[in-house]
Amino acid sequence: MNIMEHIAILVVITPLFGAFSTPFVSLAGKKAADIWVGIFSGLTFVFSILLGLKVLRSGIVIYTLGAPEPAIATVDYNGLIFPVRILLEVDALSALLALVISLIGFFAAIYSWRYMEHDTGVEKFYTLFLLLLTGMLGIVLTGDIFNMYVFLEIMSISAYALVAFRKETFEAVEAGIKYLVVGSAASTLILLAVAILYGVYGSLTIAQIAHLIEVSPSPLIWGALALYLTGFILKAGIVPLHMWLIDAHPAAPSSISALLSGVVIKTGAYAIIRIFFTLYGVEVMNRALIGWIIVVIAVITMFVGGSLGLIQQDLKRLLAYSSVAQMGYIALGIGVALIAFNTTAGDAGLVGALFHLLNHAIMKGMLFLIAGVILHQLGTRNINEMGGLIKKMPITSACFIIGGLAIAGVPPFNGFVSKLILYEASAMISPALAVIAIISSALTLGMYLRVIQTAFLGRAPETLKDIRDPPASMLIPIVILAILIVIFGILPSLPVDSIITPAVEAVKNQASYLSAVLP
Amino acid sequence: MIKRRAIGLSAILLIFGLLFAGVFLLHPYGEPDYTLAIKQGDSFYQRTATDDYFIERGKMAEESGSTNIVAAILFDYRGYDTLGEATVLFTAVAGATAMFRRERKGDEDE
């Protein structure tokens, strides 16, 4: 058995096996469960790197479930050649997302060791954690719309339970139920879209449907597109469907908040990109109209997230609003890329969107982990009860300042680079757009400067006497993410040239995605 | 409050109307539409080939060998989806047991 041949499926089924076996391993105590979840999330990370290398080296990876050979995607039926089985289709975009997800997932797992030490039911927590990881990886790697829905459900249901995991607080249960109700509604819309596409075209494979849409677009697909967009905009937490995010992300345990804000909402953005550029293709749709709709939504999202975040007293709630604002930037990049597809502006928009997606996953993942450190060490999330933390916990505070400045787009950190690319791209479409984006970035800066000034600088209140930096297993993931922020800020060409540009090429090149499956 | 309900109701009616109108754009039930294959000329694809393939080949020994074609589709052609669905149930059970767990160790009875 050659591992590289099966690497695409291994990325999904490794955390899945970890989830199934955690109940047995946890019989041997919490320590065993800790190590088990560390091993499996680490293995997933390693497999994601190997998968990424394979995609970069040999192009799109096809893995057909149940076929005699992974690459045999189609069957020959009386001279008709079409795919019948489920297949995973991994291009550079999927590989990029898988890498980001498993990176944040691995760090969040290590972080959870000490963070969850005071909670009961840790084995359930780890099971759901690995299932959340499985769901996200399944979504980004699959080449089949129904399979995408199935993994979306795995991701969503485990996320509902994890948000409400600290059930002794009213806030968590309320947020969990809210997330459950609106999330299920969104899932239903997505299932309806899948049903319509299957009803019209009789296939579930993305490549096959994309080909059929190109050949004979039916009016029904626009209904499916509307349902798809509504569902995934909710899953991505973009205004006007962001209300669940503001409650759910702060209420979850912090390692889960890092995953939710860092990568779960990114799978929504991934699905939107995949649907626009691969499933439907830019040729059949009215690019300018849909692109401008996305841009308007994006602008509103940036402003709502930025301005409401300014007045929050709760640190994690502030970070959640900031996530909404940053999703606006990613949506802005997607909208610009749709309006000006295959021009300099469009390419810059895509580069900006994907680079900001990567950066935001790292930055927001780290910031939520730090919020968790503060909650763990101080026992409060209220900014006004903090003060002078930089003297008490210098490493954590330095990392928070780096992350806060990076997300606000201050040089020399990575957020600055990706936002700069987005400003340039939107200025080529309309200078007013760039101005709006810069103004809302100033809102984000104000938001984070306030936190830094109140919580980290200044004088420490009397109540915070014996505060220290957290244990190493919580600190190391944070420090590594902070180092990544600085490296990506100083040497942006390193990630852009090696992983972002191939992903952009993959998004733009619908024909190669199709020809990898169809003869 | 009434205004909000009216907006919600009209939105539901609108979506229902659009979906209902969409039904007439599909091919009639049980009567496959082969026009797509003709329209394509030299292209290979046609709409209903997947269903025919399952019905004809599903029970053959070289494919799955199961006379219950539903089982053949569930566990052979789309086995990965079934694993996913079983995982959805597993997730739901894990989530429910996590919600009903005891809060502190050594809580009273059971």
Place this chain on the structure above:
Amino acid sequence: MKMSEKPYELSVIVRTVARLLFGLILIFGFYVIVHGHITPGGGFQGGVVTALAVIMLLAAYGYEGVVTEVREKILERFESLGAIMFWTLGLVGVIATATYFADVLYKGTPGELISAGTIPLMNIAVGMKVASGVAVLVIIMSIGMYYSRKYQKAEKEGAEE
């Protein structure tokens, strides 16, 4: 007939019938699971039928009457075991140098009980998983009901004092 000492139990007729039918329902569930690849049914359907046996006991005897016989912790382990079995049966294809979920075992003659390769085995794994999973869900819900009833009772007594 005077009120039973145990208010959570249904009448003696229901209890007797439930006791008698328990084994029959289990056997029918197993039948549906094992014959999944040749007759209508399969792991999901048979699993739910099997879980129904436990649900019927819960309805007839109440949570307090069943909890001593059926432990949800054990059922949870069974569920994980079923899931691992299903996962591993998928891996058989990888080991046999095909792909994940490839049906590589002995196919036999279509229509016989021993045929269709891994499909009957997968049915059994899924049946085990679904049966214990659904049973656990219902037991957990009844635990919730049990505690809310207990708290209500305690509140009522507190109010009367």
